[in-house]
Every structure is written in C-alpha cells, then in structure tokens.
Amino acid sequence: MPPRLYPCFRDRDELAGAPxxxxxxxQALSESRALVVVCSPSAKSSRWVNEEIRYFRSLxxxxxxxxxxxxxxxxxxxxxALLEGSDEPLAADARPSGDGRRAALLKVVAGxxxxxxxxLTQRDAVRRKRERNLRLAISASVAALAFLLYxxxxxxxxxxxxxxxxxxxxxxxxxxxxxxxxxxxxxQASAYALRTQILASNFTYLQQNWxxxxxxxxxxxxxxxxxxxxxxxxxxxxxxxxxxxNTYLGYLGTxxxxxxxxxxxxxxxxxxxxxxxxxxxxxxxxxxxxxxxxG
Numbered sequence: 001m002p003p004r005l006y007p008c009f010r011d012r013d014e015l016a017g018a019p020x021x022x023x024x025x026x027q028a029l030s031e032s033r034a035l036v037v038v039c040s041p042s043a044k045s046s047r048w049v050n051e052e053i054r055y056f057r058s059l060x061x062x063x064x065x066x067x068x069x070x071x072x073x074x075x076x077x078x079x080x081a082l083l084e085g086s087d088e089p090l091a092a093d094a095r096p097s098g099d100g101r102r103a104a105l106l107k108v109v110a111g112x113x114x115x116x117x118x119x120l121t122q123r124d125a126v127r128r129k130r131e132r133n134l135r136l137a138i139s140a141s142v143a144a145l146a147f148l149l150y151x152x153x154x155x156x157x158x159x160x161x162x163x164x165x166x167x168x169x170x171x172x173x174x175x176x177x178x179x180x181x182x183x184x185x186x187x188q189a190s191a192y193a194l195r196t197q198i199l200a201s202n203f204t205y206l207q208q209n210w211x212x213x214x215x216x217x218x219x220x221x222x223x224x225x226x227x228x229x230x231x232x233x234x235x236x237x238x239x240x241x242x243x244x245x246n247t248y249l250g251y252l253g254t255x256x257x258x259x260x261x262x263x264x265x266x267x268x269x270x271x272x273x274x275x276x277x278x279x280x281x282x283x284x285x286x287x288x289x290x291x292x293x294x295g
Contacts, residue, residue: 005112005113009028009032021048021051025052026055029055029056030059034061034064034065034066034111035052035053035056035061035064036066036108036112037049037053037079037082039068039070039074039079039091040070040072040077041071041072041077042071043077043079044072044076044077044080050080050081051081053065053079053081053082054084057081057084064112066092066111067091068094068104068105069091069092069093069094069098069104070094071095074091092104092105092108092111102124103121106120151170152177152178154166154167154170155167155170155177156178156179
C-alpha cells in the first residue's frame with residue numbers, strides 16, 4: 001500500500017480534433033490501477049469519456065472503475081460506458097444532497113485501496129483533529145507574537161493605540177524592557193515637584209481672582225467650590241508652607257462673609273445662608289479645605 005495515491009493522471013472532458021484516444025491517454029490508462037470517472041451531464045455527453053472507460057475495461061480493469069457523482073442524477077450523469085457489462089461501478093455521491101465531497105472522496109479511496117470506509121473515516125477524523133489543533137497552535141503563536149510586538153512598541157514609546165495606558169501598566173508592574181523604570185525615590189521627587197507647581201499655580205490664581213469672584217448678590221462664578229477642592233488637595237499633599245496656608249485661610253475667609261453667594265454653571269445658588277434657607281450650601285468643600293489648612 002503506497003503512502004499516498006499519487007501520481008494521478010487527469011485529462012479533459014473532451015479531446016476535440018482527434019479520431020481516437022491519443023497515445024498519451026492510452027499509456028496513462030494502461031499504467032493506472034484505477035479509473036475515477038467524475039460524473040455529470042457534461043461527462044455523460046462526452047464521447048471521449050466513454051472511450052476512456054471502454055478502453056480501461058478492455059484492459060481487464062472493469063472492477064477498478066469508480067464513479068464520483070458531482071452534478072445531476074445518476075441517470076443524467078453516468079456515461080453509457082460506465083453501465084455497460086456486468087461490473088457495477090462503486091458510486092460515491094459528492095453532491096451536497098448526497099454524501100458530500102469529503103465522504104464521497106473517502107468512499108472512492110476505500111474502493112481503490114481496499115481499506116474499509118469506517119477505518120478511513122476514523123483516520124480522517126484523527127487527521128482533521130490534528131490539523132485543527134495545529135491551526136489553533138499556529139493562531140495562538142501568531143497572537144502571542146503580535147502581543148509581544150505590540151508590547152515592545154508600546155514600551156519603546158511608539159504611537160500605538162492605547163500606548164499611554166499600556167505604558168502605565170508596564171511601569172506599574174515594573175515590566176519595562178526598553179525603557180528604564182524610575183525608582184520609588186525618583187517617582188516621589190517627580191510627584192513632589194509636580195504638586196509644588198500645581199500649588200504655586202493655584203496660589204497665584206487665588207491672589208489674583210479670589211476676591212473678584214465674590215460679589216454681593218448672585219452671579220455665575222463657581223470658583224468657591226472648585227478652589228476649595230484644589231486647596232484641600234494641595235495641602236493634603238503637605239507640599240505647601242505654613243505661610244502659604246495662612247494666606248489661603250485669609251482668602252477663604254472671604255467666602256464666609258455675610259451676603260456672599262453665587263450660582264454654579266447649572267444655575268444653582270450657593271452661599272452662606274441660614275439652615276432654614278432651601279438653597280444648597282458650599283460648606284462641604286469649604287470646610288474640608290479649612291480643616292486641612294487649620295491642621
């Protein structure tokens with residue numbers, strides 16, 4: 001039993017312009033151990049398909065002719081020579097309504113090799129599973145390589161999608177390969193410098209704009225709320241000095257003077273009213289800032 005059913009000789013449905021089968025066709029048929037006839041209405045109407053079947057039968061190989069039905073019904077697709085004589089051809093129905101192409105191919109192979117069809121289907125199932133596992137392994141390898149390439153590009157600072165987020169995660173877990181990961185001391189120094197800049201910027205804003213944002217009666221500023229939150233965050237970081245804290249307290253005191261209130265961007269009134277007044281109060285943000293500064 002050969003490991004593969006090769007070589008296979010394939011011809012055309014028609015050999016127009018020739019009075020008989022050519023020497024090449026006759027030699028191929030003489031050297032063949034089996035003849036597979038692809039059956040269809042075109043094959044049935046072809047003179048030369050019939051001639052090839054008759055010639056192959058004349059070589060005493062009538063039992064080695066196999067029909068492979070691809071189109072039409074057997075009566076409309078089987079060449080007349082296929083039904084001549086007493087030998088019944090093995091018919092494999094490759095149509096979707098029949099065995100299907102894969103099962104039909106296995107039936108033909110079973111007839112050619114003499115291996116039981118059940119054994120071939122089991123072997124085919126094992127082979128297909130092995131091929132499927134191989135494809136999955138290749139896909140997983142390609143995905144892993146793509147992820148590694150993305151990781152390296154992001155780590156190198158390339159403008160890839162979600163690059164900044166990825167670099168943040170890389171730095172968080174200390175996984176950088178292409179960039180030096182700063183030490184804790186360097187990160188703390190950088191954070192301290194950044195907080196100092198933010199505090200200085202906010203302090204400058206307070207000096208220039210705080211009192212001008214508070215006017216008797218309603219207006220559209222919401223600086224009271226936002227600046228008090230900035231103040232709380234700034235001094236909670238311990239980046240400010242006592243002198244700056246005292247200055248802050250002086251500016252914040254303006255917000256608690258009688259009659260000072262304003263409206264936020266949604267038009268809601270904020271101010272220092274009595275508890276019976278239904279207007280919302282800014283005391284949550286203001287007193288958090290004051291408590292941290294006082295501490």
